[in-house]
Amino acid sequence: MKRMRRYVRNNAVPLALLAPAVMIILVVVLLPLIFSFYTGFTNYRLIRPESLWDFIGLRNYARVLTDADFWAALWRTVLFLTVALNLEMLLGLCLALMVNRITWGQRTMRTIMMFPMMFSPILVGFQFKYMFNDTIGVVNNALQSLGLSQKAIPFLVDRWLAFGSIAFAEIWMSTSIFAILILAGLFAMPRDPIEAARVDGCTSWQVFRHITLPFLMPFIYIAMTIRSLDVARAYDIVDVMTGGGPAGRTELLWTLIARTAYDDARMGRANAMAYVSILLSIFFTWFFFRKLMAARQHLGAF
Amino acid sequence: MKLFEQSFTATVAILTLVTPLHAQDYGNFENYTLRVKLIGGAQYEPLYTLIPEWEAATGARVDILSRKSHFELDREMKQDIAAGGVEYCVFSSHTNFAPQYAAMNQPLDGLVGQDVIAAFSPLVIDHATVDGKLVSLPRHSDVSNLFYVRSLYEDADNKARFKAQYGYDLMPPETWNQASDQAIFFADPPNRYGTHFAGKDEAITGRFYEMLVANGGKLFNDDWTAAFNGPEGQEALNWFTGLYQEKAVPAGTPNYVWDDLGLGFAAGNVAFDLDWAGWAGFFNSKDSNIRNDIGVVLAPKGSGGKRTGWSGSHSFSITQNCENKEAAASFITFLTSHEAQMIEARTGLLPTRTQVWDDIIAEFKDQDNDFMVEVFEVWGESMRDHAFTPPLIAEWGEVSNALWPQLQAAIVGDKSVEDALNDAAKEVNEIMEDAGYN
CATH class of the missing domain: 3.40.190.10 (Periplasmic binding protein-like II)
Structure with a gap:
C-alpha cells in the first residue's frame, strides 16, 4: 500500500494527465462491454425495456451453443474469412508489385486503386446484386449474348455461386487495402540485398521468394489482422446481396446476429451470439499477431 | 360541350x-x-x-x-x-x-x-x-393484385395452345391453380418466365401467409401455437416450390424483393406479376417495355375460395x-x-x-387515363373486400424471420415442404412461448 501511495505521489502529474483518457475509455468502451455481456444472461428485448432485468442465467448461451444455424454461420464465416483474406492478399500483392514497377503515372494509379475502398459497402452490395441478377443482370446478359451460356445462372441462389458472389464483392472492395500496405512495404524496402542477390546470380523468382516476400510479410500480416477483424464483421454487402439466404446458404455471423438483435429485437440472445463469435476475432488476431512477430524475428528486427 | x-x-x-x-x-x-x-x-x-x-x-x-x-x-x-x-x-x-x-x-x-x-x-x-x-x-x-401482359393473353396462338393443353380458356387467372398453369405455360427461360415472387424476408412470409389464408388456413391456433404446417400451409408452399422446380419463375427468385420484381416485370420478362399498386405508374411509363400492354385483375382465389390480400x-x-x-x-x-x-x-x-x-x-x-382508373377500381375493391393484415402482435417480425428461411429451404429444394413447415412451426412455437403466449 505504501509503495502504491509512493508511486502515485511520484507520478502524480502523468497520472493526472492520463486520467481523463482512462475515464473516457472506461465509459466509452468498458461500460458498454460490461452491459452487453450482462444482457447475454437476460431475456432482454429491445421493445420491452423492462426485460433487461429478466435474468435467465445461461439459457441464451445454452441455446446458442446448441443452435445448428449459429454453428453453420460461424463456420461459414471462417471459410469466408479464409477465402477472402487469401485472395485479397494474392491479388493485393500482384497489384502492388505491378504498380511498383510503373515509372510514369504511379501516383494516379495508386489513387485509382483506392477507388473501390471509397464506396459505401451498401452501394457495393447493390452494385453486385444487380450485376449478378439472373434476369436483368449484366453478367448473365453478357454470358448469354456471347453465347457462353444458354440459361440464366442463379449467381445469388446457388450455394457456392452465392458464396462466391459475396466473396467477389468483398474482395473487389478491399483488395486495395492489401495493395496499399504492401506497396508501402515495397517503398520501404532497402535495395542493397536485392542488388547483392542479383550480382550473386539469383533469378527474379529467387529474389522475390527469399528477399522481397520475407521483407513484405510483416506488412501482409498487419493487413491480414486489420482485414480479419473487418471480414469477421462483414454485414452490409451480404445483407444487401443475399440477406444471408436463400435458406441460410450465405448466412454469416453478423447477418444472423443483426437480425436477431434488431429485427427480432432479441438483444440478449444476440449479445450471447456476439460474445461467442468474438472468440473468432480474438483467435484470428492472435494467430496473425504471432505470425507477424515470427516474420519480424525472421527479418532480425528483434 | x-x-x-x-x-x-x-x-x-x-x-x-x-x-x-x-x-x-x-x-x-x-x-x-x-x-x-x-x-x-x-x-x-x-x-x-x-x-x-x-x-x-x-x-x-x-x-x-x-x-x-x-x-x-x-x-x-x-x-x-x-x-x-x-x-x-x-x-x-x-x-x-x-x-x-x-x-x-x-x-x-x-x-x-x-x-x-x-x-x-x-x-x-x-x-x-x-x-x-x-x-x-x-x-x-x-395490397397486391395481378398485373399481366395483355398481348400474351390476347394472342390467338397462345389461346389455342393453352386450351389444347389445359382444357379451359386462357384468361387472366381467377384461381391460384390457374395462375400456376399459366405461369408454366408462358415460361420460356431465360427469355421469359410465367411469373415471379418475392423470395426473401418478410416479403415471402407475407406471400405465403396470404396464400395460406386464401386456402382456408391460418397462422396460429387459438392457443397461439403454429397452425400453418397443416394441409393448407403445405398446399400454399407447394404453389411456390412447384413453380420454382418447373422453372416457371426465374432461378434468382428466392433472392428477389420488390425492386427486382418491379424491374423484372417492366423489362417484359414475365407474363404476370402479383404486385403493389404503387408500381402501376412505372409499369406504364416510357421506361417500361410493356407500356400500354398491361392489364390488371383482382388477385386470384385460393382453394378456400378466398382471394389473397395480405395488406x-x-x-x-x-x-x-x-x-x-x-x-x-x-x-x-x-x-x-x-x-x-x-x-x-x-x-x-x-x-x-x-x-x-x-x-x-x-x-x-x-x-x-383509363389504365389508372382500372388500377384504382381493382385495388379499391381489393382494399374494401379482400384485404387482411397479419396477426397484429409484436412478434410478427420474429415469426416472419423464423418462417422465411424455412420457406426458402423448401423452394430451393434443401428440405421437403413438410419438414420445412414443421421446422418453422417448432421455431415459432418457441418464440410464442418465450413471449408468454402459451
Missing part, C-alpha cells in the same frame, strides 16, 4: 390545387417545435413538401430528426424504446408493425376527432387498431412522451388529409380516406 366539360374540370382541378391546405383549422401552436421521425424514400417524400404549409397555418416548426427507410427506422425506434430516449412526438409507423411499438404508442382516441376518423375506410381503421385502441392514422395502404398501411403515430399531443394530432391529421392523400394517390399509392378513392378515380377519368 366536351370543351366546356374540359374547361370546367380544369378549373376545378386548378382551384383544388391552389386551395390552401390549411383552409381547415389545424390549431395555433406558435413557436412550438414538433420533433418527428419520418419514413424516407422516393415514394414517401412528396408528401413532406406540404409540411411548410402546416407550419404556416399553425405557427409551429417541424424538426425532422430522422428520414430513413422503413427497416432502418424500425431499428432506430426499437433502440429509442430500449434506451428510453423517445424524445419526439410523431413517428412513421406501419399497421403490421405498430404492436411492436406498444411502449411508445399513444392511443389516438380523443386526440383525433371522430369526424376525421369516420372519413377513413373502416377496414383500414380496423387494421390500425391494436387491442381496441387506434394507435396510428393510416396515410396509404398496400397493411403506412401510418403516423404519436408518442406517449409527446409534450404537445394536440400539435402532434394536428400534424398527423394534416398529413393524412384529403388533399394530402390526393397527392400520394396521383402517384399510384392507395388512399385510406373513402372520399379520396372516388375523387382520384374521377380525376383520372377526366384525364382519360
Whole structure:
C-alpha cells in the first residue's frame, strides 16, 4: 500500500494527465462491454425495456451453443474469412508489385486503386446484386449474348455461386487495402540485398521468394489482422446481396446476429451470439499477431 | 360541350390545387417545435413538401430528426424504446408493425376527432387498431393484385395452345391453380418466365401467409401455437416450390424483393406479376417495355375460395412522451388529409380516406387515363373486400424471420415442404412461448 501511495505521489502529474483518457475509455468502451455481456444472461428485448432485468442465467448461451444455424454461420464465416483474406492478399500483392514497377503515372494509379475502398459497402452490395441478377443482370446478359451460356445462372441462389458472389464483392472492395500496405512495404524496402542477390546470380523468382516476400510479410500480416477483424464483421454487402439466404446458404455471423438483435429485437440472445463469435476475432488476431512477430524475428528486427 | 366539360374540370382541378391546405383549422401552436421521425424514400417524400404549409397555418416548426427507410427506422425506434430516449412526438409507423411499438404508442382516441376518423375506410381503421385502441392514422395502404401482359393473353396462338393443353380458356387467372398453369405455360427461360415472387424476408412470409389464408388456413391456433404446417400451409408452399422446380419463375427468385420484381416485370420478362399498386405508374411509363400492354385483375382465389390480400398501411403515430399531443394530432391529421392523400394517390399509392378513392378515380377519368382508373377500381375493391393484415402482435417480425428461411429451404429444394413447415412451426412455437403466449 505504501509503495502504491509512493508511486502515485511520484507520478502524480502523468497520472493526472492520463486520467481523463482512462475515464473516457472506461465509459466509452468498458461500460458498454460490461452491459452487453450482462444482457447475454437476460431475456432482454429491445421493445420491452423492462426485460433487461429478466435474468435467465445461461439459457441464451445454452441455446446458442446448441443452435445448428449459429454453428453453420460461424463456420461459414471462417471459410469466408479464409477465402477472402487469401485472395485479397494474392491479388493485393500482384497489384502492388505491378504498380511498383510503373515509372510514369504511379501516383494516379495508386489513387485509382483506392477507388473501390471509397464506396459505401451498401452501394457495393447493390452494385453486385444487380450485376449478378439472373434476369436483368449484366453478367448473365453478357454470358448469354456471347453465347457462353444458354440459361440464366442463379449467381445469388446457388450455394457456392452465392458464396462466391459475396466473396467477389468483398474482395473487389478491399483488395486495395492489401495493395496499399504492401506497396508501402515495397517503398520501404532497402535495395542493397536485392542488388547483392542479383550480382550473386539469383533469378527474379529467387529474389522475390527469399528477399522481397520475407521483407513484405510483416506488412501482409498487419493487413491480414486489420482485414480479419473487418471480414469477421462483414454485414452490409451480404445483407444487401443475399440477406444471408436463400435458406441460410450465405448466412454469416453478423447477418444472423443483426437480425436477431434488431429485427427480432432479441438483444440478449444476440449479445450471447456476439460474445461467442468474438472468440473468432480474438483467435484470428492472435494467430496473425504471432505470425507477424515470427516474420519480424525472421527479418532480425528483434 | 366536351370543351366546356374540359374547361370546367380544369378549373376545378386548378382551384383544388391552389386551395390552401390549411383552409381547415389545424390549431395555433406558435413557436412550438414538433420533433418527428419520418419514413424516407422516393415514394414517401412528396408528401413532406406540404409540411411548410402546416407550419404556416399553425405557427409551429417541424424538426425532422430522422428520414430513413422503413427497416432502418424500425431499428432506430426499437433502440429509442430500449434506451428510453423517445424524445419526439410523431413517428412513421406501419399497421403490421405498430404492436411492436406498444411502449411508445399513444392511443389516438380523443386526440383525433371522430369526424376525421369516420372519413377513413373502416377496414383500414380496423387494421390500425391494436387491442381496441387506434394507435396510428393510416396515410396509404398496400395490397397486391395481378398485373399481366395483355398481348400474351390476347394472342390467338397462345389461346389455342393453352386450351389444347389445359382444357379451359386462357384468361387472366381467377384461381391460384390457374395462375400456376399459366405461369408454366408462358415460361420460356431465360427469355421469359410465367411469373415471379418475392423470395426473401418478410416479403415471402407475407406471400405465403396470404396464400395460406386464401386456402382456408391460418397462422396460429387459438392457443397461439403454429397452425400453418397443416394441409393448407403445405398446399400454399407447394404453389411456390412447384413453380420454382418447373422453372416457371426465374432461378434468382428466392433472392428477389420488390425492386427486382418491379424491374423484372417492366423489362417484359414475365407474363404476370402479383404486385403493389404503387408500381402501376412505372409499369406504364416510357421506361417500361410493356407500356400500354398491361392489364390488371383482382388477385386470384385460393382453394378456400378466398382471394389473397395480405395488406397493411403506412401510418403516423404519436408518442406517449409527446409534450404537445394536440400539435402532434394536428400534424398527423394534416398529413393524412384529403388533399394530402390526393397527392400520394396521383402517384399510384392507395388512399385510406373513402372520399379520396372516388375523387382520384374521377380525376383520372377526366384525364382519360383509363389504365389508372382500372388500377384504382381493382385495388379499391381489393382494399374494401379482400384485404387482411397479419396477426397484429409484436412478434410478427420474429415469426416472419423464423418462417422465411424455412420457406426458402423448401423452394430451393434443401428440405421437403413438410419438414420445412414443421421446422418453422417448432421455431415459432418457441418464440410464442418465450413471449408468454402459451
